[in-house]
Amino acid sequence: MTAIEAAQLARSKNEPEDRLLQNIKDYTAMSFELLWQRQAIFLATTILTAFFFDPINALLFYGTILICEAQDLILAKRVPKLRPEQHKAIAMMVMWILLNTILSSIAICLYAVSVAFKQESGGHFTPLFFLFAAALFAAMNNHQFVWAMIVRLAMYGISFMIIVVKDLWVVRPPLSSELWLHFFTVVFVMYFLIDCSLVFLKLYRRNLEQLERLKEEHERTKAAYVAKTQFISTISHELRTPLTSIKGSIDLINSGALGEVPDKMLNLVQLAGKNSERLASLINDILDIQKMESGEMSYREITIDAQALTREAISSNLGFASAHNVEIKEDIPNSEELFVQGDDVRLQQVLTNMISNAAKFSFDGGEITVGCKRIGDRVRFFVKDQGIGIPQGSRDKVFDRFSQIDSSDERHAGGTGLGMNISKQIVEHFGGTIDYESTLGKGSTFYVDLPLSTKEDRAASTVSVIPQARIVPSE
Numbered sequence: 001m002t003a004i005e006a007a008q009l010a011r012s013k014n015e016p017e018d019r020l021l022q023n024i025k026d027y028t029a030m031s032f033e034l035l036w037q038r039q040a041i042f043l044a045t046t047i048l049t050a051f052f053f054d055p056i057n058a059l060l061f062y063g064t065i066l067i068c069e070a071q072d073l074i075l076a077k078r079v080p081k082l083r084p085e086q087h088k089a090i091a092m093m094v095m096w097i098l099l100n101t102i103l104s105s106i107a108i109c110l111y112a113v114s115v116a117f118k119q120e121s122g123g124h125f126t127p128l129f130f131l132f133a134a135a136l137f138a139a140m141n142n143h144q145f146v147w148a149m150i151v152r153l154a155m156y157g158i159s160f161m162i163i164v165v166k167d168l169w170v171v172r173p174p175l176s177s178e179l180w181l182h183f184f185t186v187v188f189v190m191y192f193l194i195d196c197s198l199v200f201l202k203l204y205r206r207n208l209e210q211l212e213r214l215k216e217e218h219e220r221t222k223a224a225y226v227a228k229t230q231f232i233s234t235i236s237h238e239l240r241t242p243l244t245s246i247k248g249s250i251d252l253i254n255s256g257a258l259g260e261v262p263d264k265m266l267n268l269v270q271l272a273g274k275n276s277e278r279l280a281s282l283i284n285d286i287l288d289i290q291k292m293e294s295g296e297m298s299y300r301e302i303t304i305d306a307q308a309l310t311r312e313a314i315s316s317n318l319g320f321a322s323a324h325n326v327e328i329k330e331d332i333p334n335s336e337e338l339f340v341q342g343d344d345v346r347l348q349q350v351l352t353n354m355i356s357n358a359a360k361f362s363f364d365g366g367e368i369t370v371g372c373k374r375i376g377d378r379v380r381f382f383v384k385d386q387g388i389g390i391p392q393g394s395r396d397k398v399f400d401r402f403s404q405i406d407s408s409d410e411r412h413a414g415g416t417g418l419g420m421n422i423s424k425q426i427v428e429h430f431g432g433t434i435d436y437e438s439t440l441g442k443g444s445t446f447y448v449d450l451p452l453s454t455k456e457d458r459a460a461s462t463v464s465v466i467p468q469a470r471i472v473p474s475e
Contacts, residue, residue, distance in 0.1 A: 018084050022208065024093060027145035028076040034141060038069070041137075045130060052126075053115055061111040068104035075100065094147075101148045102155075108134050109159040121167040122179055128163060131156050132189060139197035143204050149197055157193075160186045232290045239283055247276040285418035292425050299343045299429060303453050306338035306379050310372045313351035317359070321368060324359040331371030331382075338372060338379050339453035342430040347450075350426055350434070351381060353419040354446045358385035361444075374452065378432075382447040390438040398436065399424045423448075 042065050050058035075096055082089055109131070116127040138152040164183045173179045250273045252258055261269055291297040314328050321328045340347075351370075358368045362385045369384040390398065399420050420434075427434045427448050438444035 019208070020094070021082060021084055021090055023145050024090070024097060025079050025082075026204075027097070027142065027148060028072075028079045030141050030144060031072050032076040035069070035073070038137075041133065049111075049115055049126070053118055057111065057114060061107060064107040065104065068100055068107065071096075071100045072104075097145065098147060098151065101151050105152050105155040109155050113159055113162055116163040117166070121171050122182065124163050124167075124182075128160070128186070131159055131163075132193075135193045136196065139193050140200055143197060143200040146201065149201070153193060153197060157190050160190060229290055232286060239279075243276065243280055243283070247273070247280060250276055282418075285422060288422050289418060292422070297425075297429075299346060299426075301341055301343065301430070303339050304342055304344050304347065306340055306372045306381070307332050307334070309344060309347060310351070310370060310381060313348055313355060314370050316348070317352060317355045320356055321359045324362065325364045326359045326362045326366050326368055326385075328355070329367060329369045331369050331373075333373055336374065338374055340379050340430075340450040341453050342432075342450065343426075346426045347381075347430075347448075350423040350448060351383070353423045354381075354383040354448075357419065358383050358387065358444070358446070361385065362387035375449065377452050378449045379452050380447050380449050382445055384443065384445040386443040389440040389442055390436065390444055391440055395436075399434070 042062060046058045046062040075093065079093060082093065084090075112127040112131045112134075115130075116124045119127075135153055135156040138149055138156070142149040142152060164179070164186050167179050168183060171177075171179060250269060253261060253269050254273050288297070310332055311330070314330055318328060355368065355370060362368060366386050368386075370382070372379060372381045374380075424434050427450070430450060432448055432450040434446070434448045436444055436446040
């Protein structure tokens with residue numbers, strides 16, 4: 001038996017207890033939610049009957065109801081703390097709920113019957129309507145806990161019959177009398193109330209079943225997500241080990257350390273080196289995405305010299321830009337110091353993604369401008385190119401996962417579409433924003449805005465003047 005099957009078996013065994021606990025939780029939650037509505041009804045009934053009938057009995061009734069309502073509040077606050085494994089506590093809570101339901105129902109029924117007995121035969125509109133309202137309220141709002149609903153409807157139904165049968169017993173009218181009409185009307189009303197209660201009960205149980213299915217689907221989704229995460233992590237690490245050896249061997253060949261490469265093999269070896277670089281970048285991006293999804297992405301936060309970070313990003317990507325026949329120009333102010341808070345390695349990764357994209361989507365012989373500047377209380381890092389530009393309405397695609405503006409087989413540049421999504425998550429982690437401005441056919445400017453680090457921040461943090469890591473451009 002697998003772990004999933006064992007969990008399903010345990011859940012099926014505990015299903016009745018879980019369902020009962022859910023029922024009383026929903027019942028008490030509804031009771032608490034409708035507290036003031038019930039109080040308004042009981043108070044209005046008390047005032048009305050006290051004025052026209054017996055004020056002492058009305059006050060006794062309202063006092064009894066207040067005691068039952070207070071007990072309901074106490075129970076409603078205790079129920080959410082119960083757990084499915086607390087079987088005795090759940091059974092005790094069910095007993096207390098039923099006992100309180102019986103007490104409050106008896107109070108309502110006795111008061112309605114006492115008012116009816118003070119009236120002449122056939123003139124029982126007020127107590128009958130009072131009982132009808134109470135029964136309808138129970139049918140609509142007590143269906144979460146069936147036994148409580150049954151108790152209330154049964155006691156209200158008995159009270160209905162006591163009032164109308166008492167008139168028939170005392171007067172003994174002919175079948176054509178209005179008293180018999182009252183009797184049959186009460187029978188019809190009781191049928192109507194039972195039918196209403198069954199409708200609400202079926203709707204509630206249907207909603208519970210849908211909720212259970214959603215929970216089961218959620219559990220399956222979580223299990224699939226965990227399996228996917230473990231699979232990606234394992235496969236990525238397993239791929240990285242042989243890829244490192246392959247890439248190292250190809251780099252040795254390309255460097256000439258093993259001798260001069262024949263002309264016929266040179267292009268193939270260079271192509272293999274380039275594709276191994278792309279594959280290594282893809283594996284790194286997938287691992288980063290997996291870490292971000294699982295919340296395992298680690299960041300450090302230090303004070304970073306923005307000018308030094310930008311210069312390091314430029315020097316790290318000169319070779320990549322040269323391979324694409326693109327020139328990088330620097331636009332860094334020296335008039336003031338600019339510092340930001342963040343992880344220098346991760347922010348270097350963001351700038352590298354922006355520069356590599358600019359190089360890939362630039363025309364041969366094009367120019368890229370990389371720089372930083374202060375804008376208010378923020379520092380902006382920007383990469384400006386003169387390339388193909390981005391069509392309007394493509395903003396979601398730019399920062400989405402596995403997405404390319406041009407998804408055709410003959411697109412201008414390759415890639416996985418992960419780099420900018422990872423960059424966006426990194427920047428937002430440090431309270432920044434990443435965005436772009438673009439004109440189709442004329443080029444694009446990608447920029448990152450991060451909060452400017454104050455002197456107090458720098459005093460309380462380690463200052464990194466020159467980032468140490470060099471990031472391979474993301475494909």
